[in-house]
Amino acid sequence: MKDKFYDYIQNLQNTITSKLEEVDGRATFREDIWKRPEGGGGRTRVIENGKVFEKGGVNISGVHGELPKSMQTYFGVENADFFACGLSLVLHPKNPMVPTVHANWRYFELYDKKGNIVDQWFGGGQDMTPYYLFEEDAVHFHSVCKKACDAHHPDFYSKYKKRCDAYFWNTHRHEARGIGGLFFDYCKATDEMQMKDWYNFVTTIGDSFLESYIPIVTKRNDLDFTPLQRDWQEIRRGRYVEFNLVHDKGTLFGLKTNGRIESILMSLPPHVQWRYDHQPEEGSEEAKLLEVLKKPRAWVS
Numbered sequence: 001m002k003d004k005f006y007d008y009i010q011n012l013q014n015t016i017t018s019k020l021e022e023v024d025g026r027a028t029f030r031e032d033i034w035k036r037p038e039g040g041g042g043r044t045r046v047i048e049n050g051k052v053f054e055k056g057g058v059n060i061s062g063v064h065g066e067l068p069k070s071m072q073t074y075f076g077v078e079n080a081d082f083f084a085c086g087l088s089l090v091l092h093p094k095n096p097m098v099p100t101v102h103a104n105w106r107y108f109e110l111y112d113k114k115g116n117i118v119d120q121w122f123g124g125g126q127d128m129t130p131y132y133l134f135e136e137d138a139v140h141f142h143s144v145c146k147k148a149c150d151a152h153h154p155d156f157y158s159k160y161k162k163r164c165d166a167y168f169w170n171t172h173r174h175e176a177r178g179i180g181g182l183f184f185d186y187c188k189a190t191d192e193m194q195m196k197d198w199y200n201f202v203t204t205i206g207d208s209f210l211e212s213y214i215p216i217v218t219k220r221n222d223l224d225f226t227p228l229q230r231d232w233q234e235i236r237r238g239r240y241v242e243f244n245l246v247h248d249k250g251t252l253f254g255l256k257t258n259g260r261i262e263s264i265l266m267s268l269p270p271h272v273q274w275r276y277d278h279q280p281e282e283g284s285e286e287a288k289l290l291e292v293l294k295k296p297r298a299w300v301s
Contacts, residue, residue: 001195002085002107013059016058017045017058019210019214020058023052024053028047030048032045036065038063038257042063043059044263052095052221057089057267059089060086063257065257075110080112081110082110083111084107084253089209090102091213093217096229098217098220099216100130100237100240100269102128103124103127105203122184122187122195123184123186125205127180127182128141128178128179128181129240130178134216138179142179142181145161145181146161148207152200160182160184163183165180168180170239170242170246175293175294176293176296177243187201237271
């Protein structure tokens with residue numbers, strides 16, 4: 001399974017980066033091949049200063065070795081080795097009318113000291129973070145997510161949408177990071193879903209990503225914006241940074257397993273602002289966004 005899924009994410013990385021370069025029309029991805037001293041490595045691709053994308057990364061990795069003590073405690077295991085692979089992407093567009101997007105699809109195995117698999121699971125999801133709310137864009141994004149979920153189980157969309165709303169919640173700000181999407185983790189074999197079924201589900205979600213996001217980019221990228229709207233984008237990016245550094249499990253896992261720091265922190269935007277007690281004007285488009293972030297909304301039924 002680990003070889004099968006790693007082959008999949010290698011091909012998916014090629015598909016996504018090729019399409020993003022086509023959409024940007026100017027910038028191309030810089031590629032870094034790296035190795036982890038403890039075992040494994042990855043392929044990082046970063047795009048910067050493009051016509052559409054100010055910064056973005058589409059990274060894959062496959063790492064293995066002894067699970068650090070802190071993570072053994074977290075997973076409730078002792079003397080365990082691990083293998084983890086996945087694709088992680090974040091895209092920060094220039095135009096504040098175009099939302100930031102994040103996605104991750106991953107697979108884990110845990111082993112005893114004899115090399116026997118003692119646990120295995122899939123995880124992942126995708127979510128969108130707008131700076132200005134176009135409700136039809138939120139509906140489109142969630143509709144594609146729901147269609148992909150519905151192909152595998154009628155309850156998956158509602159279940160994983162709720163988990164996304166709960167996970168991407170900036171607790172210290174009492175607001176969501178964005179308008180949500182999907183979040184699933186510890187997807188293990190059961191009587192109803194075997195590992196091959198979870199593989200098919202996760203790859204369907206991964207294959208749906210470009211359909212969920214690219215139409216929004218092409219629709220909004222040529223809209224005019226003002227310096228004040230750009231300021232708002234940078235202020236909201238600050239909240240994005242706060243979530244990634246304070247709450248995100250993937251970031252924390254990478255830091256605790258001696259992950260490649262440049263790959264881990266590629267999700268951070270290049271230009272950010274933190275203004276003291278900034279409050280948008282009442283009734284403004286900025287205030288409208290905050291109202292939605294305070295209480296997650298059902299975008300599709």
